[in-house]
Amino acid sequence: MNEKLDITLTVNGRSHALGVEPRRNLADALRDDLGLTGTHVGCEHGVCGACTVLMDGRPVRSCLTFACQAEGAAIETVEGLADGDRLHPLQQKFWELHGLQCGFCTPGMLMLAAGALRENPDMDDEEIREVMSSNLCRCTGYQNILRAVRAAADVMRAEGAQG
Amino acid sequence: MKPASFSYHKPGSVSAALALLAQFGEEGKIIAGGQSLVPSMNFRLARPETLIDINHIAEIQGVSDQGDHLEIGAVTRHATFHHPVSPCPLGRMLTKVVANIAHYPIRQRGTFGGSLSHADPASEWCLVAVTMGAEMEIHGPAGARRVPAAQFFRGTFTTAVGRDELLARIRLPKLPEGWGTGFYEFSRRKGDFALAMALAALKVEGGTIRAARLGLGAVGAHPQRLEALEAELTGQPATPQTFAAIGARAQTMVTPSGDIHGSAEYRRELAATVIARALTRAAEDAA
Ligand SMILES: Cc1cc2nc3c(=O)[nH]c(=O)nc-3n(C[C@H](O)[C@H](O)[C@H](O)COP(=O)(O)OP(=O)(O)OC[C@H]3O[C@@H](n4cnc5c(N)ncnc54)[C@H](O)[C@@H]3O)c2cc1C
Ligand code: FES
Ligand code: FES
Numbered sequence: 498m499n500e501k502l503d504i505t506l507t508v509n510g511r512s513h514a515l516g517v518e519p520r521r522n523l524a525d526a527l528r529d530d531l532g533l534t535g536t537h538v539g540c541e542h543g544v545c546g547a548c549t550v551l552m553d554g555r556p557v558r559s560c561l562t563f564a565c566q567a568e569g570a571a572i573e574t575v576e577g578l579a580d581g582d583r584l585h586p587l588q589q590k591f592w593e594l595h596g597l598q599c600g601f602c603t604p605g606m607l608m609l610a611a612g613a614l615r616e617n618p619d620m621d622d623e624e625i626r627e628v629m630s631s632n633l634c635r636c637t638g639y640q641n642i643l644r645a646v647r648a649a650a651d652v653m654r655a656e657g658a659q660g
Numbered sequence: 661m662k663p664a665s666f667s668y669h670k671p672g673s674v675s676a677a678l679a680l681l682a683q684f685g686e687e688g689k690i691i692a693g694g695q696s697l698v699p700s701m702n703f704r705l706a707r708p709e710t711l712i713d714i715n716h717i718a719e720i721q722g723v724s725d726q727g728d729h730l731e732i733g734a735v736t737r738h739a740t741f742h743h744p745v746s747p748c749p750l751g752r753m754l755t756k757v758v759a760n761i762a763h764y765p766i767r768q769r770g771t772f773g774g775s776l777s778h779a780d781p782a783s784e785w786c787l788v789a790v791t792m793g794a795e796m797e798i799h800g801p802a803g804a805r806r807v808p809a810a811q812f813f814r815g816t817f818t819t820a821v822g823r824d825e826l827l828a829r830i831r832l833p834k835l836p837e838g839w840g841t842g843f844y845e846f847s848r849r850k851g852d853f854a855l856a857m858a859l860a861a862l863k864v865e866g867g868t869i870r871a872a873r874l875g876l877g878a879v880g881a882h883p884q885r886l887e888a889l890e891a892e893l894t895g896q897p898a899t900p901q902t903f904a905a906i907g908a909r910a911q912t913m914v915t916p917s918g919d920i921h922g923s924a925e926y927r928r929e930l931a932a933t934v935i936a937r938a939l940t941r942a943a944e945d946a947a
Pocket of ligand 2: 537540541544546547558560
C-alpha cells in the first residue's frame with residue numbers, strides 16, 4: 498500500500514521530480530519534500546486557510562488536495578510572490594499597514610488575495626471582505642488585513658495601467 | 661491528522677471509472693473536489709483503500725444549455741456558477757445560491773455532483789435540485805438510469821447512487837422568463853453550513869402570485885420541496901403578510917431535531933423566517 502508515485506510538480510515556474518505516497522497532501526509535499534515552508538498548515542480540514550496556494554491561478558486549500566492530484570498544474574506559493582528583492586504589492590502593504598502580527602496566517606492570506614485579485618482586479622470593499630473571510634486570523638482582528646488588500650489592489654491597478 | 665494509505669487511480673472516461681469501481685468493490689471510493697471527502701479522510705473517519713479520481717474525465721465537466729434545461733456535468737466546480745451560466749432566471753438564481761457555499765477557495769475545487777452525492781442536509785445544491793425538480797443521470801454496470809430528485813435523496817448523506825455507480829450529469833429544468841427567484845440562509849458565520857435555508861421562485865402578475873416553487877433545507881435529513889405551500893401561495897397577493905403566513909404554516913410541517921447548534925424549537929422558528937425572507941426576495945426579483 499505504501500508504494501510511491503513518481504510525480505512532477507511545477508512550483509513557482511520550476512519543475513520538481515519527486516516520489517510521494519498518494520496520501521501525501523500538497524501542503525506537506527511543498528514543505529517537507531521541496532523545503533518550501535512558507536505554506537503553513539493549521540487545521541488540515543479546510544477551515545483555516547493557512548495552507549492556501551494557487552493552482553492554475555486559483556486559490557485552493559493545499560491540505561485538501563493530494564500532491565499526486567496537482568501534477569500538471571501550475572502551483573504558486575508565497576515564495577514566488579516577490580520579484581527578487583522587490584516585495585509584491587500585497588506583501589509591501591501587509592507590512593506597511595500591519596496586516597499581520599504573528600504571521601502564521603499571512604502566507605495563506607497573501608495567496609488568497611493574490612488569486613482573487615487575479616480573477617477580479619476591481620474588487621470593491623465588500624467583495625474583498627467576502628473573499629478574505631475565507632481564512633482565519635487569530636491575531637489582527639482582520640481590519641488591517643482588509644486595508645492592506647485594498648491598498649495593494651489600488652497599487653496593482655495603477656501599476657497595471659502604467660505597464 | 662494525516663489520512664491512511666490508499667492507492668490512487670486517475671481514469672480518463674466514465675467507463676474506465678466504472679471498471680475501477682467494479683474491480684475494487686467496497687474498497688474503492690470516488691474523489692471529485694475532495695472538499696468533503698478529504699477532511700473526513702484526514703480525521704480518519706473515512707479510510708478508503710483506493711481512490712478513483714474523476715477530475716480528468718472531460719465528458720462530465722461543464723454546463724450546457726439544452727433549451728428547456730441546463731445539463732450540468734458532475735465535475736463542474738462550484739465556482740463555475742459565480743457568473744450566470746445562462747441568461748435566464750435559473751442561471752441568475754444559481755449565482756445567488758453559490759455565494760453561500762463554503763468559501764471562495766473551497767468553491768474552486770468542490771463540485772456540483774460531489775455536493776449531491778455527499779448529500780449533506782445543509783447542502784445548497786441539494787436544495788436547488790429538490791426545489792427545481794432536477795433529474796440525475798447515474799451510470800453503473802447495467803448502463804445509465806435517470807432518477808428524479810424526489811427519489812434521489814434517501815436520508816442524511818444517503819442517495820440513490822450505489823457503491824458501483826457514478827453520478828454523471830444533472831439536468832435542471834429552467835424557469836420561464838418573468839419568474840423571480842430568492843434564496844435566504846442563516847448561518848452563524850459567513851461560509852459555515854446553514855442552520856436553515858430556503859429557496860423560492862415566484863411568477864407574479866399584477867401583485868398576485870400565479871405560480872410558486874418553494875423548498876426548505878438544513879432543517880431535516882434532506883431538503884424538501886413544500887408543494888402544499890406552493891399551492892397555497894398561488895392566487896395570493898405577493899405581500900409580507902402572505903409570506904409571513906406561509907412561513908408560519910411551514911413551521912407546523914417540519915420536525916427538526918435539536919443539536920449543539922440550536923434547539924428543535926429554534927430551528928422551527930428559523931424555518932419560518934428563512935421561508936418568509938426567500939419569498940420576499942423572490943417577489944422583489946419578479947417585480
Ligand atoms: C470549510 C468547509 C465549508 C464547507 N461549507 C459548505 C457549505 O456551506 N455548503 C455546502 O454545500 N458544502 C460545504 N462544504 C462542502 C463542499 O461544498 C464540498 O465541495 C461538497 O460537499 C462535496 O463536493 P466535492 O466535489 O468536494 O466531493 P468529494 O469530497 O470529492 O466527495 C464527496 C462524496 O461524494 C462522492 N462523490 C463525489 N462525486 C461523485 C460522483 N460524481 N458520483 C458518485 N459519488 C461521488 C465521494 O465518493 C464522497 O463520498 C464545505 C467544505 C469545507 C471544507
Ligand atoms: S490547514 Fe488547510 S485549511 Fe487549515
Ligand atoms: S497574524 Fe497571527 S494568525 Fe494572523
